Amino acid sequence: MIKIYDFPHGARGLRVAWLCEEMGLAHTFVPVSFPPDRSYRALNPFGTVPFLQDGHVSMSESVAMMFYIARNTDQPRPCRRWPTSASLKCPATAFAERIIRNIGAVIIGLTQA
Numbered sequence: 001m002i003k004i005y006d007f008p009h010g011a012r013g014l015r016v017a018w019l020c021e022e023m024g025l026a027h028t029f030v031p032v033s034f035p036p037d038r039s040y041r042a043l044n045p046f047g048t049v050p051f052l053q054d055g056h057v058s059m060s061e062s063v064a065m066m067f068y069i070a071r072n073t074d075q076p077r078p079c080r081r082w083p084t085s086a087s088l089k090c091p092a093t094a095f096a097e098r099i100i101r102n103i104g105a106v107i108i109g110l111t112q113a
């Protein structure tokens, strides 16, 4: 089961959970207090939120989590249109990061409303 550690209204964790929902992957939310306590820092020394655990896999960085989740299926790539060549994967990743940056503020606004 994928564990997503997040603040109760954390937008970055929400996008990770949202992708799990879309892909029908079992996941659970583990609330993190603010500021994160010692036990959380023992788990994630960077102290950033969100944080993902899935079996032996642990990671911070919500966009990386989304790529991990997208690949953590029987599918060889996140979606049919995802490029297979390295020369196209990098711009596609940059595009994904740009989209996250641009809509991130909107999502944060919605979760705080």
Ligand SMILES: N[C@@H](CCC(=O)N[C@@H](CS)C(=O)NCC(=O)O)C(=O)O
Pocket (backbone or CB within 6 Å): 010, 012, 046, 047, 048, 049, 050, 060, 061, 062, 063
């Ligand atoms: N790029 C990271 C940003 C994570 C981040 O900065 N989260 C904030 C909370 S929304 C945080 O943990 N701030 C506390 C800190 O950086 O120590 C991601 O997308 O996961």
